[in-house]
Amino acid sequence: MTTSFPPAMRSRPVYGVLTARPGTGHLIVADGEGADAVTDMIAAATDAAAMLARSHIIYVPGPTGTDRAETLRALGAAQFHRSPSFAACLPRLQKVLADAQMGMQIYVAGTEGVIGQVQQQAMLAGLPWQAVQTEHRGSTVRRVQCVHCKGITEAVRTDPFPCSHCGLNLFVRDHYSRRIAAFQGVNIDAEDPGQVPPPVERFA
Amino acid sequence: MGLEFNDETFRGDYTFRNSAKAIARFPFPFAEDSYMYSVNMEPHLPGRPGSVFEHMFDVDEHYVAEMRDRAQVLAEDPLRCQSLPHMTLAGWDLLELIMESKARDYPQWFSLTKDGNRWHWINRPLQIEQSFTFLDETTLPYGPMEYITRQTQGDFTLQDQRDDNLWIEAGMVTTQADWSLDFDIGMSFHEWHAPVPLAHEMRVFDRALKFLLNLQLGAPVRRFNWTMTVDPLLDTSPENYPKWGPSKTTMTPETIGHRQHLRVELQTLHRLPRSNAIVFPIRCYLIKFEELVTVPKWARRLHRVVRDIPDELATYKGFIRNKPLMLDYLSKYDDGAPTSPGIWPE
Incomplete structure (x- = not known):
């Protein structure tokens, strides 16, 4: 079955169902x-x-x-x-x-x-x-861009997660860029360095 | 002319301050004692002499220092200025609008002379003199949008109009209230506003988009937005959030008057003639709480606005953590007296 997602912010993509169309x-x-x-x-x-x-x-x-x-x-x-x-x-x-x-x-x-x-x-x-x-279809893991170092981490399962490039602990926003093909990750402990909540598996 | 440009910084030792004259002309954004989102657009017509509305693009005592700060931001992160390839014509439109406005409104500082497409631009405060060919990119040291916005206070975004939507496809963004041009470039109107809470449900963006799609050439409009910033940091970018985020945790009752700033954006929107794009200048004004409370009406009103704002908005605007400290400070300046309608001092 095609995946159904909970309501999210307006930049989040919406997916359809594949239908064969006439084509060359x-x-x-x-x-x-x-x-x-x-x-x-x-x-x-x-x-x-x-x-x-x-x-x-x-x-x-x-x-x-x-x-x-x-x-x-x-x-x-x-x-x-x-x-x-x-x-x-x-x-x-x-x-x-x-x-x-x-x-x-x-x-x-x-x-x-x-x-x-x-x-x-x-x-x-x-x-x-x-x-x-x-x-x-299938896994809901996310591709997330670190807004700080611009590196992209593939297949993110947990929120927060460590950026695979710069190591900052990022929380995953629903804000999505089609141009970058990624969600946005923002440092979760910027205001209180070191105070990182335990990661929760949000995407499986 | 009477105005001198401040030698000041928006980083490091933070020597930014407003003169008495700058305080008196500060664009206080609250016309009443409470705040909620609204489209609240009005024509961007020349306003009171001496006010920030007097001219199309306000040039104030912070001009030279702000341009120096922008150059530093761009040196550290060139992604703050981007223009998708089809937006160059809109950049020329913007260059023309700014050069003509400034040369008309501030002839003592700016001059533009034209001989057909051969243009000559003089910017005396920044000591720039440039001959170039209008619409020929090879005759400028930067693309047209970057060239002119390195010489103009405020952030700028350029929106292409197609498919009954606006697409943010170019911008110079170094004095932003925590949003990323690099991430948002290419998005439609509702997409780039997606993270804003409450307003979508109020259909604010539906109405704003409908209004803007019909924006007419020669009839610019304006509105305010606002937030709070600790220390006079223009570049509150998400990119640098790990650097400036900790500043919020170090404020005390002794330092709040000096370190806490009300950050006001004077946002204008202009249709552009050749590209049919819309330019969105977002001009940031900062004022220290200790400067703001020298105007009794503003002090009373800001106290009431901060006191009554929904937590969701205070969280989105990033000041929920220091709201109690702000209220302690501002309440001392609120005797409960009524305030007069409108934004101007009594």
Whole structure:
């Protein structure tokens, strides 16, 4: 099932449900449980075989270890690529976006970090972010940028958490930047250095 | 002319102070004894002579020191000034608006002469003289927005208008009340205001956006915002929060009058002619509590505003921790007498 989130501030992204649309090509990116959103979409497509014949699927195992690469490979898309991490598939994704022809459909499903970064790459390639269909599935871990050192920590589970770059203890705001593809992390003990509340697992 | 520019600092030894004249013209933001969010926009028309409303862009005794502080902030963190590629034309619009306004309003300090697109700009207080070609970026040492806002007090953001929304896509932000241009750049109107509590539920931003989408060329508007700042620090950025956050914990009844400042933003909004963008200058004025209480009406009223503000707002504005200290100090200047309507001293 697609993930439902509690109400949050207005900059927080809202995700939809992937729906196959007519297109000259289909770029499909997923991580972790996002694979299920892809198989659901293909199952509901009116002409799945024709769609798959023009599809390029990029899949990354999820942050909690979910790996459904073989399920997606078995769909028989024109191109399928399993990447060990999102960072590793970035050059390939950038090439596909740069080569994209008018009418190519873009779909992304899985965790917020991967959804946000695919939208970010689409924007960098000159496409409107609204052109990317999104669906959240699986882990709710967050990608968070430290507002102080600007370093990004991936797959944040707890609030607060230590910045993986500068080490400051950060609390996780719901404020989200599409351009950076990350939530904002702010030093929690700036006013009282050393007084850090115990971390709570908010994102699983 | 009579005005001299203060040699003062907004960091380190914090020598910033307001002269008696600057106190008398301080833009006290409360027109009544209580405060709640509102859009509260009014036309930005020339106001009382001597007031901060007299001219389009107020230049005061802090001008030179504020520009020195901005240069230091930018040297430490260049991300405080950013402009997405399509915003350059709006930057030229802004440069034109500021140069023409200042040359008209302060001819003793600023001069602009034009020969077609060949422009000549003189800024005497900052000892700058520049010949350049209007709309040709290669003839200025910075992009047009950065060039002119390094010479103009206040933060600036440039909003592109499209899809019935405003998008914050350029800015010079070094005197901010704890928000990050680097994080917010590229957001829509509701997105960059997302962290503000209560106001969304009051539909303040829906109404403000609707109003601003119809903002007309030549009809700028203004409003106030305010917060509290310990020590006269212009750069209360989230980036540097670990550096300035601890200052809030070291205030005492003995130091509050000198260290606690009311921080007022005179915000104006102007439609720009070529780009159809909106420029949002956010001009920060600081006043020490000990300076403010020399005006009896302001002292009484500030006490009542701070006393009655909802905790949620005091928390968002970052002064809940020192609210009791503030009230102890301000209550000594509030005898309960009625105050006259409006912002001006009695």
